[in-house]
Amino acid sequence: MTVKQRTNRKSPGSTNAVPRSDTRNGSERESARSGIRIDWRRIITRMLMMTAIMVAVYFSKANKTVQFAKQDEEIGKKFVEISCSEDYAEELRQFRGCTPRKCGRMVSDSLIKPGEVAALRNIAERGLALGGSSGGASILDLHSGALSQGNAFVNIYKLETSRKIFTGEDFKIYSHVKGKIQHAIADHFGIDKGQLYLTHPTFFSRITSAPPKTIHDEYWHPHVDKETYESFHYTSLLYLTDYGQEFEGGRFVFIDKDSNKTVEPRRGRVSAFTSGSENLHYVEQVTRGTRYAITVSFTCDPKHAIEDPKLER
Numbered sequence: 001m002t003v004k005q006r007t008n009r010k011s012p013g014s015t016n017a018v019p020r021s022d023t024r025n026g027s028e029r030e031s032a033r034s035g036i037r038i039d040w041r042r043i044i045t046r047m048l049m050m051t052a053i054m055v056a057v058y059f060s061k062a063n064k065t066v067q068f069a070k071q072d073e074e075i076g077k078k079f080v081e082i083s084c085s086e087d088y089a090e091e092l093r094q095f096r097g098c099t100p101r102k103c104g105r106m107v108s109d110s111l112i113k114p115g116e117v118a119a120l121r122n123i124a125e126r127g128l129a130l131g132g133s134s135g136g137a138s139i140l141d142l143h144s145g146a147l148s149q150g151n152a153f154v155n156i157y158k159l160e161t162s163r164k165i166f167t168g169e170d171f172k173i174y175s176h177v178k179g180k181i182q183h184a185i186a187d188h189f190g191i192d193k194g195q196l197y198l199t200h201p202t203f204f205s206r207i208t209s210a211p212p213k214t215i216h217d218e219y220w221h222p223h224v225d226k227e228t229y230e231s232f233h234y235t236s237l238l239y240l241t242d243y244g245q246e247f248e249g250g251r252f253v254f255i256d257k258d259s260n261k262t263v264e265p266r267r268g269r270v271s272a273f274t275s276g277s278e279n280l281h282y283v284e285q286v287t288r289g290t291r292y293a294i295t296v297s298f299t300c301d302p303k304h305a306i307e308d309p310k311l312e313r
């Protein structure tokens with residue numbers, strides 16, 4: 001999904017003031033003089049990451065596929081640890097006790113109750129009925145209010161109809177479910193729950209087989225969440241529809257060197273993983289039916305923390 005809502009990377013109080021003791025190198029000083037600050041380290045890291053992704057995608061085409069979580073199996077809990085990428089190196093000391101040191105993937109079908117899943121599916125259907133992309137992929141971000149509509153987005157909270165659509169109970173369920181996922185992530189990845197914050201975007205998604213109309217409909221590209229969404233350290237997905245029954249295609253695929261690993265969406269299934277390049281992934285194109293899911297994302301950086309969405313406005 002390309003709800004790429006890039007955040008302002010400066011904290012609210014920060015300024016562009018020149019540091020008191022100028023320890024910058026020549027090109028940095030030159031850039032500062034011209035008013036443009038070029039972060040070479042960031043650019044090179046990005047280029048290396050893009051190259052790594054392209055190489056991995058190239059080899060993944062020939063990869064065999066292994067089912068990590070099949071739709072028709074009920075998984076109590078499954079956790080697989082994998083080595084962490086270098087992506088967290090700079091943050092290890094900054095967010096000690098939260099930045100991933102133990103990386104991996106977790107799937108559980110027993111975390112969220114069927115009633116909670118039904119309620120969330122109902123919220124997704126009600127909310128997305130107010131809009132919808134003209135291509136195949138629509139989102140509703142409960143925090144910002146972003147709702148796909150036609151070829152763009154509107155703010156659902158500005159729509160008169162939305163006041164009658166959501167209730168306090170809807171947001172309570174979302175918060176409760178989010179809390180359970182947060183707890184499970186802290187537990188499995190061995191981190192402190194108190195240091196793990198909800199971050200944006202956190203959104204419902206609805207995918208159909210309609211042909212794409214804009215870049216926002218192109219959800220199937222391999223990507224790294226930490227790169228796409230920046231603030232993410234842990235990604236979780238809660239699936240609200242059954243693969244093979246309510247839709248075809250739309251499996252979630254981790255791209256690994258040795259093989260690809262698929263997670264088949266199943267109602268109530270939670271899939272959570274560390275957001276760095278150790279978990280490069282994509283979603284297969286949906287070929288029939290409608291696929292609903294929620295992305296619930298977490299950060300270790302308090303600067304990017306958001307409050308639980310609530311009834312307001």
Ligand SMILES: O=C(O)CCC(=O)C(=O)O
Pocket residue numbers: 001205225237252281282283293295
């Ligand atoms: O819906 C999914 O299974 C995953 C979507 C995804 O990869 C993303 O939003 O970054």
Ligand SMILES: [Fe+2]
Pocket residue numbers: 223224225281
């Ligand atoms: Fe993703």
